Amino acid sequence: MTGTPALPAGTTLVHIGPYKTGTTAMQGALWEARPALAEYGIVYPGDAAHEIDASMAVALGYVYAGKSLDVYRQRWFDLVAEMRAARPRIGVLSSEVYCEATDDGARAVLDALGPQTHVVITVRPIVRLLGSQWQQYTQNIPVPPYDEWLRVILGQDSEGGEPESGTITPSFWRRHRHDRLVERWVGLAGADRVSVVVVDDRDHRGLPAAFEGLLGLPDGLLRPPADKTNRSLTYPEALVMQELVGRTSAAPWSSADHARFVRFGAARGLQAAPPDPRAERLLTPAWAVDRALEIGAGMAERIGASGARVIGDLALLSDRALAPAEGENAPVGAIDPGAAAALAVGIISKLTGVHPRPEHRDLAGPVERAAWSRHRAVAELWEADAARDGARGAAAREIARRARRRIRG
Amino acid sequence: MILQVHDARAGMNAFAVPTWWASLEDERVIRDDDELPDVTLVELAGPSAGRTLLVVGAVAELLAEPTPEALASWAEEVRALHSDAAPVHLAVSLDEVTSLEQLLTLASGRRWPPFDVRAAAARTDADPVPQQSVTGGQAAARAYADALVAQVEVLLPPSWQTAADGAAEATACISRALDADPDVSAADARVLRDACRSTLAELEADGVTISGPRDALLWPVPAEHGQIPIDVAADAALEVMLGQLERPADLAPDRPVVVPLEQLPARALLARLGGRR
Numbered sequence A: 001m002t003g004t005p006a007l008p009a010g011t012t013l014v015h016i017g018p019y020k021t022g023t024t025a026m027q028g029a030l031w032e033a034r035p036a037l038a039e040y041g042i043v044y045p046g047d048a049a050h051e052i053d054a055s056m057a058v059a060l061g062y063v064y065a066g067k068s069l070d071v072y073r074q075r076w077f078d079l080v081a082e083m084r085a086a087r088p089r090i091g092v093l094s095s096e097v098y099c100e101a102t103d104d105g106a107r108a109v110l111d112a113l114g115p116q117t118h119v120v121i122t123v124r125p126i127v128r129l130l131g132s133q134w135q136q137y138t139q140n141i142p143v144p145p146y147d148e149w150l151r152v153i154l155g156q157d158s159e160g161g162e163p164e165s166g167t168i169t170p171s172f173w174r175r176h177r178h179d180r181l182v183e184r185w186v187g188l189a190g191a192d193r194v195s196v197v198v199v200d201d202r203d204h205r206g207l208p209a210a211f212e213g214l215l216g217l218p219d220g221l222l223r224p225p226a227d228k229t230n231r232s233l234t235y236p237e238a239l240v241m242q243e244l245v246g247r248t249s250a251a252p253w254s255s256a257d258h259a260r261f262v263r264f265g266a267a268r269g270l271q272a273a274p275p276d277p278r279a280e281r282l283l284t285p286a287w288a289v290d291r292a293l294e295i296g297a298g299m300a301e302r303i304g305a306s307g308a309r310v311i312g313d314l315a316l317l318s319d320r321a322l323a324p325a326e327g328e329n330a331p332v333g334a335i336d337p338g339a340a341a342a343l344a345v346g347i348i349s350k351l352t353g354v355h356p357r358p359e360h361r362d363l364a365g366p367v368e369r370a371a372w373s374r375h376r377a378v379a380e381l382w383e384a385d386a387a388r389d390g391a392r393g394a395a396a397r398e399i400a401r402r403a404r405r406r407i408r409g
Numbered sequence B: 001m002i003l004q005v006h007d008a009r010a011g012m013n014a015f016a017v018p019t020w021w022a023s024l025e026d027e028r029v030i031r032d033d034d035e036l037p038d039v040t041l042v043e044l045a046g047p048s049a050g051r052t053l054l055v056v057g058a059v060a061e062l063l064a065e066p067t068p069e070a071l072a073s074w075a076e077e078v079r080a081l082h083s084d085a086a087p088v089h090l091a092v093s094l095d096e097v098t099s100l101e102q103l104l105t106l107a108s109g110r111r112w113p114p115f116d117v118r119a120a121a122a123r124t125d126a127d128p129v130p131q132q133s134v135t136g137g138q139a140a141a142r143a144y145a146d147a148l149v150a151q152v153e154v155l156l157p158p159s160w161q162t163a164a165d166g167a168a169e170a171t172a173c174i175s176r177a178l179d180a181d182p183d184v185s186a187a188d189a190r191v192l193r194d195a196c197r198s199t200l201a202e203l204e205a206d207g208v209t210i211s212g213p214r215d216a217l218l219w220p221v222p223a224e225h226g227q228i229p230i231d232v233a234a235d236a237a238l239e240v241m242l243g244q245l246e247r248p249a250d251l252a253p254d255r256p257v258v259v260p261l262e263q264l265p266a267r268a269l270l271a272r273l274g275g276r277r
Helices: A023-032 A032-039 A053-059 A069-085 A096-100 A103-113 A126-140 A146-155 A171-176 A180-191 A204-213 A234-250 A255-272 A286-305 A313-319 A338-354 A366-408 B018-024 B068-083 B099-109 B117-121 B141-153 B157-177 B186-205 B232-247 B266-273
Strands: A013-014 A090-094 A117-123 A194-198 A309-311 B001-004 B030-033 B039-043 B050-056 B088-092 B209-211
Touching: A013 A103, A013 B232, A023 A032, A023 A090, A023 A204, A032 A204, A053 A069, A053 A096, A053 A103, A069 A090, A069 A103, A096 A103, A096 A171, A103 B232, A117 A180, A117 A204, A126 A146, A126 A171, A126 A234, A126 A255, A126 A286, A126 B209, A146 A286, A180 A286, A194 A204, A194 A313, A204 A309, A234 A255, A234 A338, A234 B232, A255 A338, A255 B117, A255 B141, A286 A313, A338 B157, A338 B232, A366 B117, A366 B157, A366 B232, B001 B099, B018 B030, B050 B068, B050 B099, B068 B088, B068 B186, B088 B099, B117 B157, B141 B157, B157 B232, B186 B209
Parallel strands: A013 A090, A013 A117, A117 A194, A194 A309, B001 B050, B050 B088, B088 B209
Antiparallel strands: B001 B039, B030 B039
16 A cells, blocks of 8 residues: 555545544554654644544534533534644545445535545444444343344345345445445545545554545654554453443433543453453344345446546455454353443443543533532542641741730730 | 332331331431321421332342242332322332431432532542452452442543542443342243333333332342343443433532633623623
């Protein structure tokens, strides 16, 4: 991929994912290389590797519970302004959220970034996405067991034999009909303004090298950080998340508390702990592997015909050598104590991060409000004690001053 | 408004005997055996008024024998006391009720003892989260507790008590759930735990309120070859959040709130400038 011609000066590269195609790795690489990128005229704006809230606000028209749509929509336009103000050779935005953009959201992104926008889409074989995407769903929403989910996802064919979104996790095919994603953005931006990078999981330098080529950077400048917080869950870990999410996704639990303490708390707690080496990995049944490779071949054909520039080998989308571990998991009813503890630790850590600001967040859920009240009470007591100690000190100093006067006088 | 507290029965309201009520000498406590035999009334304000309070301990104290039939019998007893006019509130408390204040705290859906801000303020994020004790012979619970304390972080200075409470509640839940000295086979214990969970869900669907460490109402099961059953691990994680929810701090409603400008969202600032709070 090192032969990839660089985009022309004045381009804004917008990487739209989709999910599970190395986006976190690339965002981390771009973020960590910002000083070096600046030397080559590349700007990756923002205060974090992935400004997901801002991207959601503009592309999807909503943000996570407890956050303000208006604030984050403005944040996205501020990012664009920050990028423009630097007058870069190439500006870069990256968010997998863009792959699900509404028509208005996609148009808003392209209109704001202007005619010199170049859309980059990273694609991976569907067969490698099934397990990781199911695991991701188990952390977010109630989903059926893996085998059942596979039968629904891979069996939902339209009359033409193509996979379609159904009622269960409809976002899967909305995100991972990579062929339609490419066709859509070719339609929006033009074929000459869309590049497709085919990710080969066996070549860890392939994706950074493709970006280095597009951005005109020297080989090896982009180095995805080792990300231990985004590791795959073991099969028992996925099952315990499924259980927890199933219990907290509906009333009386609020969506704000679920998002903060389960999705971004418990799940992150599991991922932050080392996996139990004895725990079974998630296995994908052979029938599902066969079907996913067949779907991948169809996608490769349509992407190839879209007119978009392709970086990498589309044949990988149907290459059996890239298939994940095949088989069916034995029933599991228990989990390693360390992993079970990590689940609770993720929640506790999130609770201890609830800021004792003078008022709780407007959209905080009941659990967050309770934690806030505790932290706020402690902070106020500390403030009162400090004020009293200060007053005592002032009084003592005054008494000493008067005593000195009397002695002198 | 009136809170109804039935006399001790079948492991519920074990404290509620005539001598205990008499010892309180509190004018809010009313007894009228002609009108409502076997019930003591307590005058109080707030959302807990108008309910029928049943303070319960661990499930083993409630069931005559460890069988689904005994569980069904207990659930029927609860349902018999439940009505639209005075819906049942099952307040789980593993400590003996010793004061009216404690009883009213449980009736309000909160845990006893309440959050002690003075004690919490004596600690900061620099203090270690204490080691957790578990029932003897519970190797899996011991491993859980040790792993939890090793991993937990206190991210902000005033939140040490939150971390300590979370660690304690999760560990206590695991310790309660893992039976080191089972009365029934592992298979029967599993059936009973699942039946308990279903029964509680049905009671809640009927309008019964449950507060406190409700996992104590689930029959304990043995660890599985040193591992924690999946549902038990989820129970412990939930217990961390429930413990916070049911043990908040009471901030004075009229306390002065001075919000630094930099912490104030623009929308709230505009609302305040417009005279709205």
